[in-house]
Amino acid sequence: MQLKASFRNDYSEGAHPRLLQALVQASAEQNAGYGLDRHSARAAGLIVARCGQPQAQVHFLVGGTQTNLLAISAFLRPHEAVIAVESGHVATHETGAIEATGHKVLVTPHVDGKLTPDGVRTLLAANTSEHMVKPRLVYVSNTTELGTIYSKAELQALRALCDAHGLLFFLDGARIGSALTAAGNDLTLADIAALTHAFYIGGTKNGALLGEALVVVDPALQADLRYLIKQRGAMLAKGMVVGAQFEALFEDDLFFELGAHANAMAQRLQAGLKAAGTALLIESPSNQVFPVLTHAQIDGLVQVTAFERWGPYSETHAVIRFVTSWATRPEAVDALLTAIKNLVR
């Protein structure tokens, strides 16, 4: 029996009703163009206040790949390179967007999806002369591609290493709403802002139709960013479309409530899977769950709902990924669990 709900990703649904309402309201006004509208200004102010970094700049962009390529190409000189884990989004799932701006992405193996200081050190040790690129920006994402989260201590260690080697620290927060509300998280938005030179807050995967908020904490990186945004085709004529949504997300705790809800749904699913005896690739604290199933079970599950095939696990088993969102309902999770129990029994 086909379930109604897909678990393929956290961008299947549109926007939370309060964001839609804000958008409809702003749509009826006349607003200044190119992100200079009152909604974008207010949303930026709310975010800066949450970050506790009054000098920070906020720029509203449309999507994650766009934000990554914009920031990285704005911050680096041509010979400077990014450090990321092999599974990093910029390394594998952005169609070479970073390279298309001229920069190499140096990669190192991940540990539970995360970049480690040792990984950074290995790349620094291997790139030491003008015949190689110059490592300059450390890229992490929180949550990671495996749904895991960084601890405060882990980010502090990476930042200390960056400071010791003149590296910039950039955090991709496409799923930061899920990260900051995950079980075991000990970071706040203010911590992230204090520990990075720049990062972004993902709206697309946390209740918005589209939109990411790039927060540039370090004043040395702020000059002329609006030129670069325009040049990359990333400046919306009607910037209020993103501004009004972020205003709604941050004028109270909605942004965090949506992340917490997605996590709760994923944990309900993960707990149910464990109870049913299903193995997991990794214990995820956030809104992505990675069960290990037999090929036959996966083939059966395809008839029931939508999900991603993550990769091979063994001769007989493979990993799939379920993702929950701000819009996932508990009944949908329970229906999925029932369907899986029928398949794995």
Next chain:
Amino acid sequence: MQLKASFRNDYSEGAHPRLLQALVQASAEQNAGYGLDRHSARAAGLIVARCGQPQAQVHFLVGGTQTNLLAISAFLRPHEAVIAVESGHVATHETGAIEATGHKVLVTPHVDGKLTPDGVRTLLAANTSEHMVKPRLVYVSNTTELGTIYSKAELQALRALCDAHGLLFFLDGARIGSALTAAGNDLTLADIAALTHAFYIGGTKNGALLGEALVVVDPALQADLRYLIKQRGAMLAKGMVVGAQFEALFEDDLFFELGAHANAMAQRLQAGLKAAGTALLIESPSNQVFPVLTHAQIDGLVQVTAFERWGPYSETHAVIRFVTSWATRPEAVDALLTAIKNLVR
């Protein structure tokens, strides 16, 4: 007295209510990501049908600069260049977005905002060896930066020249809704599709929150465009945001009705200005109007409403630009005319 309405541009307001309604409805569904949703598919089908080119591909993008840079960099080899008029949007108002993808924009003077075959021939004659770039793509916009429109005969002449010299013909339709409904227009969407290798249909300036529909007519230019869209950060995770709006624009004649309304408001304004004895830089048939005023009059007008300063005209006079949109009301035009009459009397 300050008027409520701004005449600065055609992207001050948000989206037409029917587009908002379509968006709210689609937002409540689960849709496939990355532009592979049902709304984008249906909207593409509606556009292809209007174009009468069944082999055409449609890709939904976010804004004009993004669409121009995406298409041009996808179509050209590194040494190939664009031909445009000096006032062309790609030449002057996109922060070097085309150059940032590696391509030179060769420019020639415009005639009433338009590119002429003689202009193209001059550039072809000046770029003839491997020490110069190779002209390869002719860029025009309709309406032009001066609000003028191309006739069918003019586009036919340019296309014939392109064919004779192995050039691609690309039309920027950021304001094509206004162009195709302007007084004196003799072109249809199907004509545009038949006469170009690729063009785009602007939604942002014609009733949408955001969104442009790139129509790639020539099959030789269609390969792998989704790779390039992703690489440039131009692929929306929730592609239905643009798809649903274009569906609403093209499931009946709404797209053209909105363009016609904007034009009617501008013509009402232009007629009133002429009646008041105000000189015009150019007689515009579309939604942009270019009065010539004294510096004192312009300073006075700043107190009344918002508009663009277009450029100097003489020692004593300058040109300004008023733009109307799908949302401009006749009362607002009349109030502006009254205000101007008070200033110029």
Next chain:
Amino acid sequence: MQLKASFRNDYSEGAHPRLLQALVQASAEQNAGYGLDRHSARAAGLIVARCGQPQAQVHFLVGGTQTNLLAISAFLRPHEAVIAVESGHVATHETGAIEATGHKVLVTPHVDGKLTPDGVRTLLAANTSEHMVKPRLVYVSNTTELGTIYSKAELQALRALCDAHGLLFFLDGARIGSALTAAGNDLTLADIAALTHAFYIGGTKNGALLGEALVVVDPALQADLRYLIKQRGAMLAKGMVVGAQFEALFEDDLFFELGAHANAMAQRLQAGLKAAGTALLIESPSNQVFPVLTHAQIDGLVQVTAFERWGPYSETHAVIRFVTSWATRPEAVDALLTAIKNLVR
């Protein structure tokens, strides 16, 4: 009767015998690679001493286009643009090399081949917001494309304007050997170094097989240039090939003697042309001469020697270009003059 000598350009002949001798000697040694050899070091020292800027860095590159693109792309951020005259080498004769590194070249008309402060001001006034590129580097060449030279006062005025607007001043010295030894020149190499942020000294057109010496005067522009040289494919494994030639050029006054000789030959030619009643496009003080001839005379001249057709002049006349070099012999000039007198009589 076909003359033996071509007057097409100043890179027809190879290298001056003393440079060849230096090269043959260095070839028999073992030298460190990648420009870290003793000859490059000594040549750099000789150049720095002549420039009187002890903090200057010297990098040896292969050709003019390579040097221009290397320096400009190293010095600019992605949204920053070059200012040049319409006839500037970077604007017209480098196949879009600057654009291929992502940067726009803004152009303004020349006056006798030269960029004027007014030209710069016009471009600054036209590029004032993030919707346009940001002018950042002023490019001039000395001699210009018309063989004219800048005076000290002209360069001072341009530099003052650069300082007032935060612009970098870069001088293309592909023909600086000819410029600094031209009649009427009041500049020294030290003046050029003092007045620019960076410039280059052309070897290819002044007695070397190949090679340009990029002098980066401003310490703020010096960081990591060897990375960028390597990245652009501009780092010679056997860097001594250029270093040894520049050593020979600058260990005494040979560089200037070669420029002076080329100029003397051109002046002998120009004086002869004037005596014969031939009109000139411009009175050139350097090694390029631009006679205006009838089409029939030009067709006749094609049978006699090689030269460039420069462009149309009138219905009946066109401009051609003769170029002399360090290797041009007076007898060849005289033979050419005789041939022309036969044609124009």
Next chain:
Amino acid sequence: MQLKASFRNDYSEGAHPRLLQALVQASAEQNAGYGLDRHSARAAGLIVARCGQPQAQVHFLVGGTQTNLLAISAFLRPHEAVIAVESGHVATHETGAIEATGHKVLVTPHVDGKLTPDGVRTLLAANTSEHMVKPRLVYVSNTTELGTIYSKAELQALRALCDAHGLLFFLDGARIGSALTAAGNDLTLADIAALTHAFYIGGTKNGALLGEALVVVDPALQADLRYLIKQRGAMLAKGMVVGAQFEALFEDDLFFELGAHANAMAQRLQAGLKAAGTALLIESPSNQVFPVLTHAQIDGLVQVTAFERWGPYSETHAVIRFVTSWATRPEAVDALLTAIKNLVR
């Protein structure tokens, strides 16, 4: 005791006397510029004849990195990527030159320095949608970075795989002179030409002052390459500098004689090392030798001659690299062996 000879690389010496002589002769002539001279034409003809591919184009360039970036960026569309081994020159030792032209280099582990069909297949399997780059060009070098050589069967297998998947096959021949004359080699230049879409013949490391000959075998890749060469700053004004040297290399068997000599010297060294009981990282058939020595031995050797430190081997040992060239004398090898025997005893 310090030896006179360095074994650091094969570009310490300049050019073979016959090349210098050719260069001095050509230098005394007037030649057409930009590679259109008679020497370049004749050299290209000699190479095409050796390759047995009459339709092949030959372009003379300056260095390996320049040739790699020129060819790869000319052949690929923006989203297309290179496949190489992790140790490939384009992947690690060109300062991100390929990425600077916008293209990602996908890497896979090497087997004895070589790319295997399985390595290619792994990357093809991992890059299958528009969210990832599109693998398009397979890059190998012969000899490899470890001095090993490809067999005819190995290249045939890679080419068959390329044909099956629509991939281009490009061979970096910076050391092809050594490869084609190595013990065990079963390939000719004609084989290489028949098995690749394009490749280059390295002059810099085989007897020339500078210069690589890019051979573009596939007519589909030949269009407009001179534009691209000029745009990348890779077109020599005095193209005869490279042309005359390649003429001397290929008018008889000199090119192969020089490679064979370098190999003979390396084999003499390798045999001596083995006789002395020194371990080798790999048994090399070509002009690079990779002994494994203790840290103390390496420190001692630094006093004696120049070489590269290749990398760690164990707690106590590391790998170094000796390289011989066309100019290495047997006495220098013997002196080095004596010195090493003293150290390792």
